Amino acid sequence: MLKVGLTGGIGAGKSAVAKRLVANGAVLVDSDVLAREVVAAGTSGLAEVVDAFGAGVLTPAGDLDRPALGARVFGDDEARRKLEQIIHPRVRSRAVELAHAAPVDAILVNDVPLLVETGQAPSYHLVIVVEADRDRRIRRLEETRGMTADQAAARIAAQADDEQRRAAADVLLENNGTLDDLHARVDLLVRERLRPFEEHVRLGTAARLGPELRLVEPDPTWPAQADRLIARIRHAIGAEAAVTHIGSTAVPGLPAKDIIDLMLAVRTLDEADALAARLGQAGFPRRSGEWFDNARGLPGQTWPKRLHGTADPGRPVHLHVRVSGSPGWRFALLMRDHLRAVPAARDEYTAAKAAWAAEHTDRYAYGEAKEPWFDAEAQAADDWAESTGWCPGQ
Structure with missing residues (x-):
């Protein structure tokens, strides 16, 4: 099994890359999805969140009120760290369960928004970072998530910067063009690198170096x-x-x-x-x-x-x-x-x-x-x- 870490700043297009990898046969473990799952109604994770932040982070139906929780932690480093200490270990544990259930020849892609910030890069065989220009990311967040330009800029500033992500990247996918351009790059990556990489890991063989000198x-x-x-x-x-x-x-x-x-x-x-x-x-x-x-x-x-x-x-x-x-x-x-x-x-x-x-x-x-x-x-x-x-x- 090949373990791939996928990350990128908000609005860079990481989700589009994840979908294309799945279309190429990869097994996706989405940390955002898991982060919702581990604090769903009735879970120990939600109970711990309420203990830490109060009943004001619940909806009348007893679900997590994400906007209310976001307002509590955004811009407050101590509150954010407290929330991460509740959610991140549960997400990692669930991700391990899903990895064990994947086929032995899987290309297992872990979509982790905070992969760089949480220091997880060395745990993967390969790290893919999706990158796009800041102005383009702001426009995307305005169009797809209804944020104002100031809100989008604040969310971008709260994450790792491009230089930090590039330092963790084995593969840097630039996403400033069309969706077709992005798909073509992902398809090539899967065909020429990820599939043979997975086979070599599974069989315990080294990628062959040709005799030619360069x-x-x-x-x-x-x-x-x-x-x-x-x-x-x-x-x-x-x-x-x-x-x-x-x-x-x-x-x-x-x-x-x-x-x-x-x-x-x-x-x-x-x-x-x-x-x-x-x-x-x-x-x-x-x-x-x-x-x-x-x-x-x-x-x-x-x-x-x-x-x-x-x-x-x-x-x-x-x-x-x-x-x-x-x-x-x-x-x-x-x-x-x-x-x-x-x-x-x-x-x-x-x-x-x-x-x-x-x-x-x-x-x-x-x-x-x-x-x-x-x-x-x-x-x-x-x-x-x-x-x-x-x-x-x-």
Whole structure:
């Protein structure tokens, strides 16, 4: 099962995306619907709301008077938090029940308006954020919900801003065009990313990376992408997990293959093997075999590790699992920090990358071509570490 978080600011068009995902076969868990369900007449949730806010939030028929409750909490952070403490745990519990009832091959979409505000993003395999221009959102709220422009602007201002949502987004769907345009983007997303992603998660297989080599210019969003992946890994195996961003995408200004390299430090390789199933369920299945388990180190050395890939065909990842303190662990951190700190080394590596890419058309031959450079640069990196007092992991 693929767990997808769907969110977006009020008026952005999140509901339209949810409906189109359902039309493509997704199973929808709508947090707004659940939020109404858990405070329906006769529920413990409604009883707790009345205890907290008084009988004035009830209609004469004994149902929740939502406008009256909204007037009580809007603009009052303490009251809003009190209401969230009543509703959110119940909504999450009900969402878990619905997830357990979904088919094993489902694309399970959780429509969560406050996904970013409540810090839930790492609990999903993928987060979709729907975005639209502020003026367009205000017009939509005026036309569809009868709000005034001032009311709509106040509701928008009370939520997370666009920058906060973008930081949580694995997929950003812009909704400033027509409904047909939006549907076409959702259909493409389902066909090319969500369906194969779900299959890889269910089967425990990594999305295949083709042999062709493609270097790209430095992407300033690589660190943020790595942060999202690290948060997902920590959610799966524990907040204390020692996961770091390594490799070329971790060095600002360095061209690279568009593959995020991460490293998880463990005490033993037995511990790495024990974590494999949980990592796979989180979307990072193990890639096993002699080539993956025994990376070549410096001349004459072999550095054992475990390598995990990603089930997501839209975001290539290598997750290297190494023993903390081992030569391979130290070397990965040293070369990253050396290249970050010494512009001349980074520039030399950049020029060498361009030359190797001109000579080789596939990733494997390119990787082999890099080894002599790293063998030679290792001494310069060690000298830099000694002169600066560098310690791995600092």
